[in-house]
Amino acid sequence: MKSYDESIQILKSVAPKWKAIEHIALTNALGKILASDIIAQTPYPAYPTSSMDGYAIKFSNQNSKIKVINLAKAGDNDDINIGENECVKTLTGALVCDGADTIVPIENIKFDGEYIEIIKPVPQGFAIRAVGESYQALDVILRAGDRLGYCELALLAELGHSYVNVLVAPRVAILSTGSEILDIGQNKEHKAQIYSSNSISISSLVRDMGCEPIIMPIIKDDKEAIKNALFNALNSADFIITTGGVSVGDFDFMKEIAREAKIIIDGVAIKPGRHIKVAKINDKFIFALPGFAYSAIVTCVLFFKEFIEQIFGVNTTNKFKAILKDDYIKRSPFEEFSAATITNENGTLLISTKSKKIGSSAIIGNLSNGAVLMRVPSHKDGLKASEVVEYIKI
Amino acid sequence: MKSYDESIQILKSVAPKWKAIEHIALTNALGKILASDIIAQTPYPAYPTSSMDGYAIKFSNQNSKIKVINLAKAGDNDDINIGENECVKTLTGALVCDGADTIVPIENIKFDGEYIEIIKPVPQGFAIRAVGESYQALDVILRAGDRLGYCELALLAELGHSYVNVLVAPRVAILSTGSEILDIGQNKEHKAQIYSSNSISISSLVRDMGCEPIIMPIIKDDKEAIKNALFNALNSADFIITTGGVSVGDFDFMKEIAREAKIIIDGVAIKPGRHIKVAKINDKFIFALPGFAYSAIVTCVLFFKEFIEQIFGVNTTNKFKAILKDDYIKRSPFEEFSAATITNENGTLLISTKSKKIGSSAIIGNLSNGAVLMRVPSHKDGLKASEVVEYIKI
Incomplete structure (x- = not known):
């Protein structure tokens, strides 16, 4: 199996640039991604x-x-x-x-x-x-790929823009599969049924990334039903995220969906999520994430977010460093992404996994209160307190 | 003039609890504030x-x-x-x-x-x-005042909630005043006119805080016009934020608006924003912020955000510590909130104001790229490199 870094490099190398642009009012543009550089035409202020x-x-x-x-x-x-x-x-x-x-x-x-x-x-x-105290004529004020927050919108307004070119939000179909899963709002009929949280967690995550989620109906573990749902999703969305479907992303199955299907990622040496698969059909990508709630969230951030930020041309990072508070014992031979808590002690960031429950990859609560993912390299048996470690913000 | 901390204490002591609750679908609840505690009725999983x-x-x-x-x-x-x-x-x-x-x-x-x-x-x-691996029956899973992110929504779904009680977003009227100011989209007629960015920056900020902004038309510096705009805003909004109006918040002027008007804050010993005023008319509050773009944003965060989080019962903080990278020379006798940049060097947060332009409180660009506000106490002449300082996230 490939490493996480190798897999991301492959994924980014095949990711197309997202070219769909729309012209929208400034008052609707909060959180959107700027489509082109913004250059000042005159100094500001223009007069003393x-x-x-x-x-x-x-x-x-x-x-x-x-x-x-x-x-x-x-x-x-x-x-x-x-x-x-x-x-x-x-x-x-x-x-x-x-x-x-x-x-x-x-x-x-x-x-x-x-x-x-x-x-x-x-x-x-x-x-x-003085003239130009804020900026001079021809200064680049904002760049394509910038996410429009309160400050970027204020700069656009000050420059006299009332409309702005931003990237159209890609439509992302979210397709949860599993015979045990109930849709939100359905009644439980027997004890083997559970409510899936994947539709709502993945749709919230992709909305925060700047996409438009489309939650599809739940599909039972049935190849024909999954195939039909994928055909439907390919028609109505730009990208597809599935959770829990064992066959989705498999070579033979994907070839039945479309002859042009290519497998981009087929398992990665990570925990959680080593069964993740990514397939490509023309310019559409299918991300087959694991079914357990925690694993689905983690792999959505590790793979889909990297993919979207690549196609959008976003330059910010969500990877930071912190100092490990307690020893960490690794539980797998893979690179681990472990839910952790950050505390700021007089300017030093301490990271700890101690407040997290040990158990399966189904414990969503481990991601509450602004949890981050601590990265534990595959070649180590664990990490020692006071080591500098990398973490990923979700 | 009172200090910032004293003023916030006074503001919080008169802030009413926000009691308007609505019942909305989980798929519409991203970013909303939970209205009541959520308690697990059964362990999860319920069976091995x-x-x-x-x-x-x-x-x-x-x-x-x-x-x-x-x-x-x-x-x-x-x-x-x-x-x-x-x-x-x-x-x-x-x-x-x-x-x-x-x-x-x-x-x-x-x-x-x-x-x-x-x-x-x-x-x-x-x-x-095991039964209860994620949580046991009667565990408190979420608390009133929690902001619903991807993880909180996933927990609600898993628990079987398809609708949830959240706080209704308060309506906040945003009223920019100034004879020099053009509305977004208006044509410039002469060189003394400028485009105001306050409507868009303040509306974006309050939207992120969980409010529903109502951008009012720009008002010229004319007492009667401002008075009429305030009457209108009092009818259509729960709270009002004005920028730049010199008389708004003055005792005599506010008494003309409503006999019940009380002045809560009348200037604070801070830079920027020492002319800030807050008035109260029954349960409605008027925040009169300065007109310069940078000052308006900073005081909106320092005062309105603290107020909203108090009435919502939000418990998270936006105050953190970092280590100062370069000496900082104070330019006023007041407590200063200075735009700064944070860098993470192997887990140590370094804060610096060096990349920021020195000038008036009109330079919005100083707040771009995720700037924070470094707090410089009033009793100091400045700060020395390697001191631990407090900063506020915007």
């Missing part, structure tokens, strides 16, 4: 602007009595020019008049109704937002 | 279940030839009982038959068509998910 309530003066006049000749409020568009020993009362956000190079805050002056006298001098240029 | 493909045996028979008397697949509900030297082939997820206490994986046996022989023994109880 006051950052405080004060008086716009010539710095060289600071020791004289200065006559107040006008008032400038934010939004005022009067062309005002000051001469020697003249100033303009200038409120926050107002353009600075011609001839002035410094703002003296209102707290620093005495005003006699006509003239100001400066009690507390300020350095030249004080309280003036 | 196989976690691997194998043979269910009596552990004491491990050295004998054992007869395969049946097959159990996931979802099968047959009452099977094994006697001495009998076993049942049991696939992953299937109930374990009565009389068996151990699963021997298929890789560990030889099968002659009728009997198995165990090549590689396993400990007693191997590969069996």
Whole structure:
């Protein structure tokens, strides 16, 4: 079996660039992925602007009595020019008049109704937002692949964009299989039935990644039924994630689905999830994840998230380092991804698996409270307290 | 002026508990706040279940030839009982038959068509998910105030919930004021006009906090217009956030809006945002934030987020520690919240403000790339490299 890193390299090498772009209102764009670079056309601010309530003066006049000749409020568009020993009362956000190079805050002056006298001098240029303070013309403000958060949207608004080009969310069909599984909302008929959590956990994860999940009806462990569900999913979605189907991803089975089917990943030397399979049919990919809830979540993050971020061109990482708090004993010959807790002790990140229940790969609760996945290399028997280890944020 | 901590204490002491609850489908609940504790009614799993493909045996028979008397697949509900030297082939997820206490994986046996022989023994109880492995009856699985992420939703599904009680998202009216400000999508008419980013940044922030933002039309710096906009906002929203309005939050002005108006916060000794005001009219709160983009975002996080998490009963924190990388020189006599970058160096979090532009509180770009706010106490002149400092995640 291939290692995780080898498998991801293969997966990324065949991942197509996602090219579907839509033009949407800024107010609908939170969380979307930017489709093209955003470049400033003009400096910002474009004109010197006051950052405080004060008086716009010539710095060289600071020791004289200065006559107040006008008032400038934010939004005022009067062309005002000051001469020697003249100033303009200038409120926050107002353009600075011609001839002035410094703002003296209102707290620093005495005003006699006509003239100001400066009690507390300020350095030249004080309280003036210089042209280009925020950015210059031709600065690259945002890049294709950036996820639009509050700050990126604010920059787009400031630049005057009211609509923006973003990637269309790929549709991801989520297909849980298993004869024991009940759909959300169904009644239990006998003791061998359980409620599957995979539809809701995987759909939530892919929505957070920037995809549009389509939850398909549950399919019993029946090859024909699974085949029909896959045909249906191939028609209605860009990518397919299955959980628990033993035959999905097998070479012979996939060839029955489509002659063009190629197996990209066929098992990986990891725990949990070593039976994971990824198949490709034209530009559509099928990720066959394990059925146990914990394994399905972990492999969705380890494989599907890496795939989606590759096709989107996202550059951020979800891999970080922390210091192991307690010894960790490995329970398999594979590379392990173990649920762990991070605590921040005075700036040092400590990672521990002690609060997690030991048991099968079905314990979802191990992933609550912002759990991360600690990576344990296959060639080690375990890890020692105070070692630096890698972890993955979910 | 009061300190930040004092102000937050006052704000929290008057914050009402948010009691509006709705019953929504699990598939619509991502990111919502749970309204009541969720308690397991039965252990999970409720019956011993196989976690691997194998043979269910009596552990004491491990050295004998054992007869395969049946097959159990996931979802099968047959009452099977094994006697001495009998076993049942049991696939992953299937109930374990009565009389068996151990699963021997298929890789560990030889099968002659009728009997198995165990090549590689396993400990007693191997590969069996014991009753209650995930949780016991009456365990508290989730608590009121928990934010529903992929893991919390998966737990609800597993427990059999198809609908869930969550807090109704409060409506937050966002009202940007300023004669210089253009609405998103408006054409610029002269050089003193700028596009405001506050509507989009504040609406994105409050949406992430679990509120429903209502972006109001831009209001010019005109008391009557602002008064009318506030009346309108009081009718249509639960809370109001204004940016840039100089009179909003002033005692006299607020008394004109409503006789019941109380001023809760009237300036705080912080930079940026020392002019922040919070007023209360019955159970509605008005947060008057500064107009500059950076200051508006910072004060929204410092005050409105604390307020919302208090009324929701959210228990998580967004305050962490890091080690300062470079000396920091304070530029005001106030407590400062300075945009900073965090890097993770082998598990140590280093914080630095060096990559941030020095200038006014209008530079939004300083908040990009996941910036945090470094807290600099008012009584210090600055901070020294390698000090442990507190930071706030936005």
